[in-house]
Amino acid sequence: MRIEENITVAYREEAAKISVPALADRRTKARIERLLKAKQRRSAALSRRAVKWALAGSLALLVMGFTVQYFVRIGDDRFSLEMSFTDQIRFDENTASIVREQLQTVKNQLAVGEKALVYSREIESLFPDYRSKDLYYAEYVSNPYLFTDNGQWKERLADLVPQLALPDMEEGGFVFVSGKDELALGGIVTEMDVAKRLQAEVTEKGTALAWEKITRNETSFPAYTSSYKDAGGNELSFTVQLTAEGSKFVGLTQAQPEKLKLSNGREALYSYNDKVLYSDTNRYVSLSWIDAQTDTPVLYMLGSSSPSITKEQLIDIAESAVIQVMKEKPAA
Amino acid sequence: MQDCELQPWLERMIQGDGDAFRRIYDLTKDDIYRLLVFLLNDKEDAGDVMSEVYLSLHRSLSGYRTEQPFRKWLNGIAVRQASNWKRKLWRRMRLFERVSAAADSPQGRQLAEERALARESSLELLALVDRLPYKLKEVVVLRHYREYSLEEIAETLNIPIGTVKSRHHSAIGKLRQWIGQDMFLEEAAVHAD
Numbered sequence: 457m458r459i460e461e462n463i464t465v466a467y468r469e470e471a472a473k474i475s476v477p478a479l480a481d482r483r484t485k486a487r488i489e490r491l492l493k494a495k496q497r498r499s500a501a502l503s504r505r506a507v508k509w510a511l512a513g514s515l516a517l518l519v520m521g522f523t524v525q526y527f528v529r530i531g532d533d534r535f536s537l538e539m540s541f542t543d544q545i546r547f548d549e550n551t552a553s554i555v556r557e558q559l560q561t562v563k564n565q566l567a568v569g570e571k572a573l574v575y576s577r578e579i580e581s582l583f584p585d586y587r588s589k590d591l592y593y594a595e596y597v598s599n600p601y602l603f604t605d606n607g608q609w610k611e612r613l614a615d616l617v618p619q620l621a622l623p624d625m626e627e628g629g630f631v632f633v634s635g636k637d638e639l640a641l642g643g644i645v646t647e648m649d650v651a652k653r654l655q656a657e658v659t660e661k662g663t664a665l666a667w668e669k670i671t672r673n674e675t676s677f678p679a680y681t682s683s684y685k686d687a688g689g690n691e692l693s694f695t696v697q698l699t700a701e702g703s704k705f706v707g708l709t710q711a712q713p714e715k716l717k718l719s720n721g722r723e724a725l726y727s728y729n730d731k732v733l734y735s736d737t738n739r740y741v742s743l744s745w746i747d748a749q750t751d752t753p754v755l756y757m758l759g760s761s762s763p764s765i766t767k768e769q770l771i772d773i774a775e776s777a778v779i780q781v782m783k784e785k786p787a788a
Numbered sequence: 789m790q791d792c793e794l795q796p797w798l799e800r801m802i803q804g805d806g807d808a809f810r811r812i813y814d815l816t817k818d819d820i821y822r823l824l825v826f827l828l829n830d831k832e833d834a835g836d837v838m839s840e841v842y843l844s845l846h847r848s849l850s851g852y853r854t855e856q857p858f859r860k861w862l863n864g865i866a867v868r869q870a871s872n873w874k875r876k877l878w879r880r881m882r883l884f885e886r887v888s889a890a891a892d893s894p895q896g897r898q899l900a901e902e903r904a905l906a907r908e909s910s911l912e913l914l915a916l917v918d919r920l921p922y923k924l925k926e927v928v929v930l931r932h933y934r935e936y937s938l939e940e941i942a943e944t945l946n947i948p949i950g951t952v953k954s955r956h957h958s959a960i961g962k963l964r965q966w967i968g969q970d971m972f973l974e975e976a977a978v979h980a981d
Contacts, residue, residue, distance in 0.1 A: 459963055460932060466913045467933035476821040480835025487839045488813060491846055492806040648803055
């Protein structure tokens with residue numbers, strides 16, 4: 457035998473004799489337990505040091521384990537946003553409409569400021585692969601406080617996001633409707649233990665719908681959304697979300713995302729989706745871009761469920777915010 | 789152990805499920821421990837580094853892409869942690885603590901004897917591999933224990949494939965030379981008798 461083959465055989469023979477000694481096993485397990493407990497205490501499932509997979513966009517679910525045909529990414533190591541295409545969601549308009557009603561029913565039972573997770577047979581039918589993969593999923597619903605004074609809201613945003621660059625909405629004929637402290641379409645689901653419980657209640661006990669209020673002491677990635685309407689009744693939302701350096705957001709979409717260049721080469725992601733659970737029209741267009749020039753990278757998102765809002769309109773509005781930033785500091 | 793056996797747990801672990809993390813640990817610990825033993829040539833060091841590997845795994849989950857083979861990715865973490873261990877000052881401190889605790893105790897003396905016996909019984913060829921400089925040894929371990937291709941080794945160690953080839957060539961050359969010397973010495977001893 458050649459020496460290389462001899463080494464391989466020797467390793468195989470030796471490896472068969474080796475297993476983890478009890479002391480090393482106990483020590484490692486103890487360190488893992490301490491780590492998991494510390495993580496639990498921090499409560500935020502998406503913390504700076506832990507897993508930072510989060511979802512931006514229309515579907516608040518984790519994409520791991522699903523076949524992703526391709527993805528489009530903008531950003532760099534400091535912060536990045538990916539839009540992943542998937543066809544694993546069995547969307548149909550009737551079921552989506554029932555789920556929307558269910559979410560509205562739960563929302564009506566929430567006091568202002570309260571949030572809940574919801575699971576039902578219809579939700580399960582939209583995501584059949586989840587349970588077969590032993591994954592947990594639930595829908596998020598909230599009844600946020602709405603700020604209706606535009607001046608007050610702008611001041612508040614300026615305090616919360618010092619590097620804020622607001623687009624010029626008036627130029628596009630939009631007027632302010634309200635502001636809220638969350639993403640345009642709600643929030644991301646991070647309470648996997650609650651999701652697991654609700655899923656079990658529906659699938660094992662046969663309950664038609666299960667929901668539970670959730671409390672969050674801290675928000676990992678605070679988001680602020682301003683809603684606008686134009687004279688034709690078309691709505692448009694503008695969200696600014698503070699992120700953490702080193703994070704990666706993953707958006708799951710059934711639409712094909714498209715990477716664009718804004719002024720000064722700044723990258724943006726455009727997505728058109730006509731299978732959106734949270735939109736009464738089933739449609740949602742969005743444009744996202746990043747300002748990663750400060751310690752806290754900021755993710756900007758423009759979105760609308762109105763059928764007449766075009767990609768060009770979104771780009772024009774985004775440009776008005778980007779130009780504002782460029783006046784203060786050049787793009788990286 | 790195939791990646792497909794880990795897959796259901798892997799997905800849950802990435803979602804933040806503690807039970808799934810524990811399960812992944814149980815399913816992979818022996819495999820990782822063996823790799824560390826071959827890289828570090830010390831079972832106690834391997835035990836210490838093993839916990840670092842799993843803590844690092846927990847921290848690195850955000851960088852894991854599901855299309856990557858999980859075991860290879862985990863092996864990469866283990867190889868990096870083994871290299872760190874060899875560099876770190878605290879390794880010396882841990883060794884010092886261990887030696888201090890064991891010194892003069894009957895168990896300490898017994899441990900030293902056990903180690904000596906273990907070395908004696910280990911295959912001579914692997915003992916020669918342990919004499920190689922670490923950079924050459926890690927290539928040999930990945931190539932002949934893990935049976936990785938040269939491309940896979942380059943990817944795991946994050947070095948050019950040309951460097952992998954040259955390290956492997958150099959390692960095998962040294963081993964051939966040492967084996968030749970040993971045979972010569974054995975033969976010389978026989979003739980002397």
